[in-house]
Amino acid sequence: MREAGKTYDAIAAELTAAKILSPLGKPSWQPSTVRRIYNSAHVPAGEPTCKGHGDQRSSGVMAYIRKCETGQLDKFGNPLVSYRVVWREPVRDEFGAPMGKLKQTSETFPTERKAKAHQRKVENELESAAGVSPSSQKAKANLSLGHYVKQYLDGLVGTVDDSTIEGYEKIYRTHIGPVFGSRPVAFHYHRGRHSVSGSSTSSAQGSS
Numbered sequence: 001m002r003e004a005g006k007t008y009d010a011i012a013a014e015l016t017a018a019k020i021l022s023p024l025g026k027p028s029w030q031p032s033t034v035r036r037i038y039n040s041a042h043v044p045a046g047e048p049t050c051k052g053h054g055d056q057r058s059s060g061v062m063a064y065i066r067k068c069e070t071g072q073l074d075k076f077g078n079p080l081v082s083y084r085v086v087w088r089e090p091v092r093d094e095f096g097a098p099m100g101k102l103k104q105t106s107e108t109f110p111t112e113r114k115a116k117a118h119q120r121k122v123e124n125e126l127e128s129a130a131g132v133s134p135s136s137q138k139a140k141a142n143l144s145l146g147h148y149v150k151q152y153l154d155g156l157v158g159t160v161d162d163s164t165i166e167g168y169e170k171i172y173r174t175h176i177g178p179v180f181g182s183r184p185v186a187f188h189y190h191r192g193r194h195s196v197s198g199s200s201t202s203s204a205q206g207s208s
Contacts, residue, residue: 007031008031008032008034008035009031011029011031011034012029012030012031012033012034013029015029015034016028016029022077023037023073023075023076023077024076024077033077037073037077062087062088062122062123062126062127063085063086063087063119063122063123063126064085064086064087064119065083065084065085065086065112065115065116065119066083066084066086067081067082067083067084067112068081068082068083068084068108069081070082082108082109082110083108083109083110083111083112083114083115084106084107084108084109084115085106085107085108085109085115085118085119085122086104086105086106087104087105087106087119087122087123087126088102088103088104088105089102089103089105089126090102090103091103141184142184143184144181144182144183144184145176145180145181145182145183145184146177146181146182149172149176149177149181153165153168153169153172156168
């Protein structure tokens, strides 16, 4: 009916005259209810409409939240919404070092409270990573796992019993060292990033 050029008021009047109950079970229809149903029915599946901040590359905002209509209605005929946290983070190479580009990443939550909690978490992580030198990070990533294990065990001397350290060394030499000890930590980072699937989405973009 809407495609035929009828207004929401006219459609509401026709539905009322036809004695079709509204989503609330009332005999009379309101134009606003018709508008919500029409807009929800014209949102492509899997493509919620979102309102909120646009491109934040030049504003200094680390992460922001967009309120999205899912295209579905609750039992009262109101649009169901979700909250999408959007942020930009460095694209990293196989060593885990930044490549000078940024990618936009997002994650969606059912409530604004959960979205705000994740926003704070993302911003804290981005602040912690700021100022890290890519060259120094790559150099550290190229060192073997065994190098860091030795560093860790040496650091335990004087803080725990020698027998405890010897037990750790035995576990490492028996179960970990023969397979992973000589490999750079970047190998383990790279494998881990590709073996875990998440609910977030990302798209690479050039840095500003």
